[in-house]
Amino acid sequence: MAGDFYNFLGLPFDASADEIRQAYFDAARRLHPDANPQQEAREEFLRIQQAYETLSSPEKRKIYDRSIPESAKVPLTAAMSIRVSRSVIPLMQEPQLLYTLIDINCTGEMDPSRMPPSAICLVIDRSTSMRGERLEMVKANVAQLIKTLKPNDLISVVVFSDRADVMVPPTLVRDLDKIHAIINSLDTGGATEMYQGLEVGVSLLLRSPENSLVRQLILMTDGHTYGDEEDCFRLAKTAAEANISMAAFGFGSEWNDGFLDQLVSISGGSTVFVTSSKDLQNFLSQRLQAIGVVYASAVNLAIAINPALEIRYAFRLRPDLSPIPVESPIPLGSLQYGKGISVLLEIYVKSIPVNTRELQLGTGRVNFKLPSQTISHGRLPFNICRPVAPEVEREIPPAAIVEALSKLTLYRLQERARVEVENGEIANATKHLHHLATHLLARGDRELAHTVLVEAEHIQQSRRFSKDGDKRIKYGTKALLLLPGPGVE
Amino acid sequence: MIICPNCHVENLPGALFCSECGAQLIASDYRTTQAFKRSPSDTLSSNVLQAEPVAGDRPPMTGTMDVSISLHLVDSGQIMHLAGRNEFAFGRVTEGQPILPDVDLSPYEAYSQGVSRLHASLKVAGQRVMIMDLGSSNGTRVNGQKIVPHVDYPVNHGDIITLGKLKFQILINH
Numbered sequence: 001m002a003g004d005f006y007n008f009l010g011l012p013f014d015a016s017a018d019e020i021r022q023a024y025f026d027a028a029r030r031l032h033p034d035a036n037p038q039q040e041a042r043e044e045f046l047r048i049q050q051a052y053e054t055l056s057s058p059e060k061r062k063i064y065d066r067s068i069p070e071s072a073k074v075p076l077t078a079a080m081s082i083r084v085s086r087s088v089i090p091l092m093q094e095p096q097l098l099y100t101l102i103d104i105n106c107t108g109e110m111d112p113s114r115m116p117p118s119a120i121c122l123v124i125d126r127s128t129s130m131r132g133e134r135l136e137m138v139k140a141n142v143a144q145l146i147k148t149l150k151p152n153d154l155i156s157v158v159v160f161s162d163r164a165d166v167m168v169p170p171t172l173v174r175d176l177d178k179i180h181a182i183i184n185s186l187d188t189g190g191a192t193e194m195y196q197g198l199e200v201g202v203s204l205l206l207r208s209p210e211n212s213l214v215r216q217l218i219l220m221t222d223g224h225t226y227g228d229e230e231d232c233f234r235l236a237k238t239a240a241e242a243n244i245s246m247a248a249f250g251f252g253s254e255w256n257d258g259f260l261d262q263l264v265s266i267s268g269g270s271t272v273f274v275t276s277s278k279d280l281q282n283f284l285s286q287r288l289q290a291i292g293v294v295y296a297s298a299v300n301l302a303i304a305i306n307p308a309l310e311i312r313y314a315f316r317l318r319p320d321l322s323p324i325p326v327e328s329p330i331p332l333g334s335l336q337y338g339k340g341i342s343v344l345l346e347i348y349v350k351s352i353p354v355n356t357r358e359l360q361l362g363t364g365r366v367n368f369k370l371p372s373q374t375i376s377h378g379r380l381p382f383n384i385c386r387p388v389a390p391e392v393e394r395e396i397p398p399a400a401i402v403e404a405l406s407k408l409t410l411y412r413l414q415e416r417a418r419v420e421v422e423n424g425e426i427a428n429a430t431k432h433l434h435h436l437a438t439h440l441l442a443r444g445d446r447e448l449a450h451t452v453l454v455e456a457e458h459i460q461q462s463r464r465f466s467k468d469g470d471k472r473i474k475y476g477t478k479a480l481l482l483l484p485g486p487g488v489e
Numbered sequence: 490m491i492i493c494p495n496c497h498v499e500n501l502p503g504a505l506f507c508s509e510c511g512a513q514l515i516a517s518d519y520r521t522t523q524a525f526k527r528s529p530s531d532t533l534s535s536n537v538l539q540a541e542p543v544a545g546d547r548p549p550m551t552g553t554m555d556v557s558i559s560l561h562l563v564d565s566g567q568i569m570h571l572a573g574r575n576e577f578a579f580g581r582v583t584e585g586q587p588i589l590p591d592v593d594l595s596p597y598e599a600y601s602q603g604v605s606r607l608h609a610s611l612k613v614a615g616q617r618v619m620i621m622d623l624g625s626s627n628g629t630r631v632n633g634q635k636i637v638p639h640v641d642y643p644v645n646h647g648d649i650i651t652l653g654k655l656k657f658q659i660l661i662n663h
Contacts, residue, residue, distance in 0.1 A: 416508075
């Protein structure tokens with residue numbers, strides 16, 4: 001296919017010679033027969049060698065480029081901006097903190113005619129605990145909302161308890177006729193074994209066309225899974241490599257939010273806490289709407305931080321709120337038209353050597369896939385560098401950073417209390433929850449403040465969080481960040 | 490190191506919020522950058538100048554009010570009429586307080602809105618109405634603009650005054 005050499009190496013058509021060399025070395029290291037004896041790896045290794053041979057020679061590349069139709073050479077319509085809490089970094093031998101806000105935005109206009117269909121798989125928990133109100137919520141909303149997808153999107157539904165069944169095999173949305181009846185026939189029974197459901201869901205999605213706009217698995221559950229967590233993580237990694245993202249909806253107070261957060265973060269997804277039918281309706285319609293307007297998927301931030309520095313904390317502010325794992329590359333999910341991705345990093349600087357004039361915080365690239373285009377890889381390189389001076393003037397950091405941090409600080413206060421409860425430091429945890437409640441009161445958020453205070457009392461008595469209050473506080477403080485969209489100027 | 494003014498915990502330089510109690514560690518007042526419709530106070534004071542052709546002819550401060558003032562509480566929609574004085578101290582009454590405010594805002598959830606016990610005072614002098622912050626903890630704003638404590642600021646009909654977070658609109662009837 002036209003442009004495949006670029007796709008093999010994961011490069012855009014305007015890649016520089018350095019990028020081509022780098023991409024080849026990275027891929028070769030991964031696929032070399034010595035490192036990876038599998039047959040598929042060997043074939044892929046031969047492919048990238050062939051691609052590199054052509055692209056690394058300017059003459060051959062020119063001839064090859066001529067064979068690619070002009071329509072495939074679409075320039076990127078994404079841009080990024082980086083803001084740092086200080087424009088000039090004070091020269092200090094003692095440790096200091098810097099905050100960096102990275103915004104990735106799509107500058108182009110959406111062209112619906114060029115958007116390929118998506119593949120969505122709903123994986124629904126039908127264990128005994130879902131009986132009653134929870135399953136009714138699912139029945140009331142799912143069938144109806146599925147219909148808001150585009151007619152040629154592929155939808156499948158898997159239900160699971162201790163085993164999984166395909167309720168609706170991958171079907172075009174326009175061909176769905178009995179969906180209401182099928183969903184309504186759902187009944188409960190059995191235990192929760194998530195791996196079963198996820199495995200079937202992922203295998204269905206793997207059969208969807210590889211250039212789908214989005215391949216997404218939406219998990220709806222109310223319980224814990226036992227013993228198969230590691231299998232689930234492995235599955236999520238395999239899925240993420242095949243460009244399948246996961247999102248999770250937790251019902252009620254029993255589900256394991258920590259586990260699901262970790263699971264979906266592998267593909268840059270997020271979890272939501274569903275307490276009512278209205279919640280489910282809102283969250284699900286938002287999620288499904290977001291699928292149709294994706295510009296780039298599998299966005300990740302590969303950042304090589306200056307070795308003298310350390311990223312202490314990373315949080316995604318847009319489009320979905322969630323703490324993100326500090327690793328490289330950081331999976332960020334998908335980039336939507338009209339709604340960017342924002343990531344806030346807290347960077348710890350241990351010491352800046354005397355005579356430093358300039359501090360390089362880090363270099364890296366934002367990598368992503370463009371499902372709607374022939375040459376399906378894109379990247380935005382960046383280099384964060386700031387001058388250093390022994391004397392700096394007092395300055396007010398960018399408003400977007402302060403705004404985001406003012407709320408993120410509250411989220412982190414409850415995170416901290418959580419860790420302290422785990423370590424048995426009840427007095428500290430209570431103190432931090434009280435501080436949190438004070439700020440919530442000052443903001444006028446009395447209901448959440450009350451929940452926090454009740455929870456603080458509960459902790460003092462029972463030395464642990466109540467299951468319900470725990471999630472209300474976590475998702476409540478997270479939701480503070482929703483308004484008004486930080487990073488938007 | 491930065492010492493948090495609220496809980497006295499040490500934070501790393503560059504921190505913007507205290508990691509212990511969440512208090513803001515940097516001075517910032519972004520509201521000042523908001524579009525602020527300048528109140529026509531200049532016009533008002535020039536009217537006053539015209540109204541006093543001869544020095545000494547100024548209406549005495551202790552005279553009766555020749556304007557009537559009402560407060561429209563933005564959140565609750567209630568209207569409060571002020572009468573009988575030329576100066577009104579706003580605040581909230583608590584037990585064992587030596588000086589009581591003239592206008593007790595406790596019924597309007599003053600405590601949770603961050604109103605100090607003696608928060609601000611409204612003065613009427615002739616045609617002029619002025620507000621002064623009495624060194625309150627959470628400050629006073631006129632149309633979103635924070636005012637300096639212990640300084641009189643002219644206010645006009647329709648201005649929004651915020652004590653802590655309690656908002657009211659001032660209605661002046663000449």
